[in-house]
Amino acid sequence: MARRRPHVALLRAVNVGGLKVAMADLREVAGELGWADVATYLNSGNLLLATMEDSRTVGERLEAALAERYARHVPVIVRTSEELRSVLERLPFRGDGYDERRLQVGFFAHAPSASQPDRIAGTDGEEGVVDGREAFLHYPNGLGRSKLTTAALERELGVVLTVRGVRTVAGLLERG
Numbered sequence: 001m002a003r004r005r006p007h008v009a010l011l012r013a014v015n016v017g018g019l020k021v022a023m024a025d026l027r028e029v030a031g032e033l034g035w036a037d038v039a040t041y042l043n044s045g046n047l048l049l050a051t052m053e054d055s056r057t058v059g060e061r062l063e064a065a066l067a068e069r070y071a072r073h074v075p076v077i078v079r080t081s082e083e084l085r086s087v088l089e090r091l092p093f094r095g096d097g098y099d100e101r102r103l104q105v106g107f108f109a110h111a112p113s114a115s116q117p118d119r120i121a122g123t124d125g126e127e128g129v130v131d132g133r134e135a136f137l138h139y140p141n142g143l144g145r146s147k148l149t150t151a152a153l154e155r156e157l158g159v160v161l162t163v164r165g166v167r168t169v170a171g172l173l174e175r176g
Helices: 023-032 055-070 081-090 150-157 167-176
Strands: 003-011 038-039 046-051 076-080 105-108 120-121 127-131 134-138 161-165
Touching: 003 055, 003 081, 003 161, 023 046, 023 055, 038 055, 046 076, 046 105, 046 167, 055 167, 076 081, 076 105, 081 134, 081 167, 105 150, 105 167, 150 161
Parallel strands: none
Antiparallel strands: 003 046, 003 076, 038 046, 105 134, 105 161, 120 127, 127 134
């Protein structure tokens, strides 16, 4: 008998075309879709759920439900708990030279094409490594004033992504 697997749905953004996706609404939509163990984490569009559906189906159904509710497209990127564990295990930036608060993970909707670079260079020591459906990003001076933004990464790599801090990814894994 198949059993429900934990998934994490990451919204590309919670502010969409002048509307803010409230976490209570996100939980309500997920419940209406029939998913179990529904919870949100932080106020940045992180939804935990359990279902027998695959990640692609979860993303498609949630995007459609959010589009119906808000009359706007809200990109959703989904990973299983196993995939999140793998992300943390593959983190290339470790050791004394890296402050965990300055490390981010970019989650791609799909892997960038093979012709895209596997290294990303920003300014002021910023660096990134593309590994499959994720990019590992180091912002030594913080993300706030960086020119290596989500929009810039999407333009450079040609794929939709959303970014979460390494600590947030660990928190999601603990709860999922």
